[in-house]
Amino acid sequence: MTDTEKVVAILNDLTGEDLSNKLDENIFENGLLDSMATVQLLLDLEDKFDVDVPVSEFDRNEWNTPNKIVAKVASLK
Amino acid sequence: MPVINLQPYSSPSYFLILLLGLLPIMIGLYHGKRFRVYETIFSLAFLVLTFGGDHWQQGVALIIYIVYQFILTICYVHYRKQKNQTNIFVGAVLLAILPLTVVKFTPLLANGKITLGFLGISYLTFKTVQVIMEVRDGTIKDFDWKLYLHFLLFFPTISSGPIDRYRRFKKDYETIPDRAGYLEDLEKAVHYLFLGFFYKFILGYLFGTLWLPPLQHWALMQRHAFGGLGLSWALLGYMYDYSMYLFFDFAGxxxxxxxISYFMGIKTPPNFNKPFAAGNIKEFWNRWHMTLSFWFRDFIFMRFTFWFMKKRWLKNRIRISQIAYLVNFLIMGFWHGLTWYYIVYGIFHACAIIINDIWLRYKKKHQDQIPSNKFTKGFSVFLTFNVVCFSFLIFSGILDKLWFM
Incomplete structure (x- = not known):
């Protein structure tokens, strides 16, 4: 599984929608992810990628699409 | 010697002096330069205008507060480079909110005879706590003490926000906008300034100065109505009028x-985005006093839920979010002040958002059965508006006057 597939799997699970063809969709603007789901996302990323994602690392403008999340995870590794 | 004191944004003379003082900064930015020494002197002059003269006690309190927070933060940054224990972090956060706690409690103990605070202490505390939390997380690594002081003492926002973030402020402060970008900023600045005049000095004046006192008087006259609860048409009028006043005054x-920030090339984040057009309470908090509610979201709600889920103290995510909402809004209530009506205001909003969440989950499950059209959307805005106005009725404190005085 590539990193992108792993991230998309986590996001699909959280949002209940298939995002594999919407890698540049803004997941906050369309209301797919609320604060609670965001926290779950950070915990899942820590779990699956073994990276440390503190809450203050999380800037909504830098984490708002699946592609950006993949890039962020790569930069944290 | 006449005592000179000017309260921020309160009089034409304040704006006149302010715009004159801003001119050199604007000319500099237009030519791609930031006159940092001038900016510092200009800012200090305005701090002296606000906290000097017959407000000198506030000025002294501000200086003591800044020195205290400065030493605390430097010590924590130094410590964090070597170690990262949770109890030291919690201690640092508690020490950062200690002055505000003392200031909020002393009027109760001394029957309101002593005030130790100064205008803006509640807002400065958000900035100091935020920096300590981000130092702990490692997102603030290169701590620049000069920038920190500029950030804390940035005079346009010092008295009532909007609450900026250290890293965002840093980005703006260290870059100089290009000419086209700066001209756009100026255009926005002028627009915001005049919209502000319209909101605060015209609409705020109508709702707050002209209409609010007679409505309050009329409502208090009917304190025996409705079995002693004092519920009257006048009180209803007061509720709507106060809500409008609160919005236009504060948004202005x-x-x-x-x-003023934009004139200085700093893009201070917006605080209001058509709050009364919100379709539910959750959306309302994304539109009302946004820098405050986002601060609470990022530094209280998300941290609380993160920590709760990581420790696996509770399995049920819905239950965790409900507890987090209560904690979040209770702290917000206490931050407003130690009176029963601020705290009830907090609890009221926590309950409203919890009920809202239950409804949203129900709606998601039964998507096909629940109609969604212009009428239902209009109704949801109407309902949200009334729930919010009722919460402001609690917040206004008039119920305290009506029932307990």
């Missing part, structure tokens, strides 16, 4: 602070 004030 925020617009001034944002406008």
């Amino acid at each position: 004030y925020s617009l001034f602070a944002i406008a």
Whole structure:
């Protein structure tokens, strides 16, 4: 599984929608992810990628699409 | 010697002096330069205008507060480079909120005879706590003490926000906008300034100065109505009028602070985005006093839920979010002040958002059965508006006068 597939799997699970063809969709603007789901996302990323994602690392403008999340995870590794 | 004191954004003379003082900064930015020494002197002059003269006690309190927070933060940054224990972090956060706690408690103990605070202490505390939390997380690594002081003492926002973030402020402060970008900023600044005048000095005046006192008087006259609860048509009028006053006065004030920041090339974040057009309470908090509610979201709600889920103290995510909402809004209530009506205001909003969440989950499950059209959307805005106005009725404190005085 590539990193992108792993991230998309986590996001699909959280949002209940298939995002594999919407890698540049803004997941906050369309209301797919609320604060609670965001926290779950950070915990899942820590779990699956073994990276440390503190809450203050999380800037909504830098984490708002699946592609950006993949890039962020790569930069944290 | 006459005592000179000017309260921020309160009089034409304040704006006149402010715009004159801003001119050199604007000319500099237009030519791609930031006159940092001038900016510092200019800012200090305005701090002296606000906290000097017959407000000198506040000025002294501000200096003591800044020195205290400065030493605390430097010590924590130094410590964090070597170690990262949770109890030291919690201790640092508690020490950062200690002055505000003392200031909020002393009037109760001394029957309101002593005030130790100064205008803006509640807002400065958000900035100091935020920096300590981000130092702990490692997102603030290169701590620049000069920038920190500029950030804390940035005078356009010092008295009532909007609450900026250290890293965002740093980005703006260290870059100089290009000419086209700066001209756009100026255009926005002028627009915000005039919108602010319209909000605060015209609409705020109508709702707050002209209509609010007679409505209050009329409502208090009917304190025996409705079995002693004092529920009257006048009180209903007061509720709507107060809500409008609160919005236009505060949004106007925020617009001034944002406008002055933009003149200085700093893009202070917006505080209001058509709050009364919100379709539910959750959306309302994304539109009302946004820098405050986002601060609470990022530094209280998300941290609380993160920590709760990581420790696996509770399995049920819904239950965790409900507890987090209560904690979040209770702290917000206490932050407003130690009176029963601020705290009830907090609890009321926590309950409203919890009920809202239950409804949203129900709606998601039964998507096909629940109609969604212009009428239902209009109704949801109407309902949200009334729930919010009722919460402001609690917040206004008139119920305290009506029932307990």
